[in-house]
Each structure stands twice: as C-alpha cells, then as structure tokens.
Amino acid sequence: MQMYVIEREIPNAGQLTSEELIGVSKTSCSVLDDMGPAIKWVNSFVTDNKIYCVYLAADIELVREHAKKGGFPANTISKVANVIDPSTAENR
Template sequence: MPKFVIEREIPGAGNLTAEDLKGISQKSCGVLQELGPSVQWVQSFVTENKVYCLYIAPDKEAVLKHAELGGFPANVVSEVTSVIDPVTAE
C-alpha cells in the first residue's frame, strides 16, 4: 500500500496546546473510522507553522478525502517512492 507525506500549512501550529492537538487527533481518527481501514495515519510532525503527516492509503484521492471530511488543509500531498536511513549507507 502506498505511503504519502502530507504538508499542512497551519499558522502557529507549534503553539498548539496538548489539548488542541488531542482534539485534532480525535477528529482525524473519527474521519479515519468513517473511511475504513484502507486509510491509516502513521504519525505527524508539528513544526512552527506546518504539520507533516505520514499516511498509508490506496491513493492520493483517499488522502484528500480525509482532509476534506476533517476540515484539514492538505497543501501538498506527495507519494513516498523510497525510504532511506543510516542503514542505507551500509
């Protein structure tokens, strides 16, 4: 199943409280339940003004549907073509 990186522009994301992040996470999980098991949220990275999310989904359209239903921005959705890490160098 393909993986996707989603870049979400959210001004002030780095200042969101733990409660804010919990609410966003709950909303996302609720939408994922509606969509069924074919779309999975792996994890997200919160930066100053953006959130980068890693999803497993059948296609880009499924990722965009999640964003639409959840009211989340999905400014850039990119399919992961390879994964590298320090072990790749060995």
C-alpha cells in the same frame, strides 16, 4: 498501500496546546474510522507553521477525502518513492 507525506500549512501550529493536539488527533481518527482500512495515519511532525503527516493509503484520493472530511488543509500531498535511514548506508 502507498505512503504519502502531507504538508499542512497551519499558522502557529507549533504553539498548539496538548489539548488542541489531542482534539485534532481525535478528529482525524474519527474520520479514519469512518473511512475504513484503505487509509491509515502513521504519524505527524508539528513545526512552527506546518504539520507534516505520513499516511498509508490505497490512493491519493483517499488522502484528499480525509483532509476534506476532517477539515484539515492538505496544501501538498506527495507520494513517497523510497524511504532511507542510517541503516541504508550499511547496505553498500
């Protein structure tokens, strides 16, 4: 599976209540359950006006399908080429 980062433009996303975020999460999980094991939600980062989501999927079309079925915007979908973190510097 490939890793993808999805940028979702959602005005005032950072002001969503805990209950609203739970609802969004439940909707996403329900759609994923119906779609099967070829797509998985890893996590999401909520900012003022956007939500950035990390997914693992067999292909980009599954990411698009999830957004459509869930009613979520997917303004930008980017395939991750590499992942780095502080430990990357240790492997000089």
